[in-house]
Amino acid sequence: xxxxxxxxxxxxxxxxxxxxxxxxxxxxxxxxxxxxxxxxxxxxxxxxxxxxxxxxxxxxxxxxxxxxxxxxxxxxxxxxxxxxxxxxxxxxxxxxxxxxxxxxxxxxxxxxxxxxxxxxxxxxxxxxxxxxxxxxxxxxxxxxxxxxxxxxxxxxxxxxxxxxxxxxxxxxxxxxxxxxxxxxxxxxxxxxxxxxxxxxxxxxxxxxxxxxxxxxxxxxxxxxxxxxxxxxxxxxxxxxxxxxxxxxxxxxxxxxxx
Numbered sequence: 001x002x003x004x005x006x007x008x009x010x011x012x013x014x015x016x017x018x019x020x021x022x023x024x025x026x027x028x029x030x031x032x033x034x035x036x037x038x039x040x041x042x043x044x045x046x047x048x049x050x051x052x053x054x055x056x057x058x059x060x061x062x063x064x065x066x067x068x069x070x071x072x073x074x075x076x077x078x079x080x081x082x083x084x085x086x087x088x089x090x091x092x093x094x095x096x097x098x099x100x101x102x103x104x105x106x107x108x109x110x111x112x113x114x115x116x117x118x119x120x121x122x123x124x125x126x127x128x129x130x131x132x133x134x135x136x137x138x139x140x141x142x143x144x145x146x147x148x149x150x151x152x153x154x155x156x157x158x159x160x161x162x163x164x165x166x167x168x169x170x171x172x173x174x175x176x177x178x179x180x181x182x183x184x185x186x187x188x189x190x191x192x193x194x195x196x197x198x199x200x201x202x203x204x205x206x207x208x209x210x211x212x213x214x215x216x217x218x219x220x221x222x223x224x225x226x227x228x229x230x231x232x233x234x235x236x237x238x239x240x241x242x243x244x245x246x247x248x249x250x251x252x253x254x255x256x257x258x
Contacts, residue, residue: 022071029066036058037058051132052133058137062137063081067144075248075251079243080151083239083240083243084147086239087235131221143229146181154176154244192223192225
């Protein structure tokens, strides 16, 4: 407990010194997001509530916190918010289909061996919807980050060049997104390797072959999550660029008209 308090204090000090007021908001948003996820998990375990609805509500709350609370309400956060919702909506259908076809929901064989002797798996919840919800929320952070990383510099470009047309502004957003795409894809990969290095070592101790590893439900579920997140990052780039270019140019044209 003392170690957690010490680390959180160091994190808070660093964020305040470097980020100032926005650093304080970012620190507070971590706890807000944690509370939202905690209650989401609690409600998802209830057979009376659809996990998809809980995931949708939680995703909207987390998106609002990370965009409007930290970066305030303005045109770049609104366009990032709209772009995120559109992307999440598109990903939901893909995630649900992939989860159902690949049957990665529920527990893997390695987990079942430890759970079955103690707990019952007949808890009355739809594991396909649970897996879809978890995967959807797992990709949310990366999508929000890319959205605001595109809309913010696009606004700066427009401020310094207000006569730029919508097509050129859209191209600038896509160009910015290309650089972000490469770095974020690698970030997702190394996050998986870092978080599941113990799992890979466990597979090695179990003398799993390469084919057994890639066919393991635990491993496959995480790899699919990385692919889904990568797809989300890729498709939000043109979506955010188009919406932001439209609103910026439209707002400027309205001001000139009046």
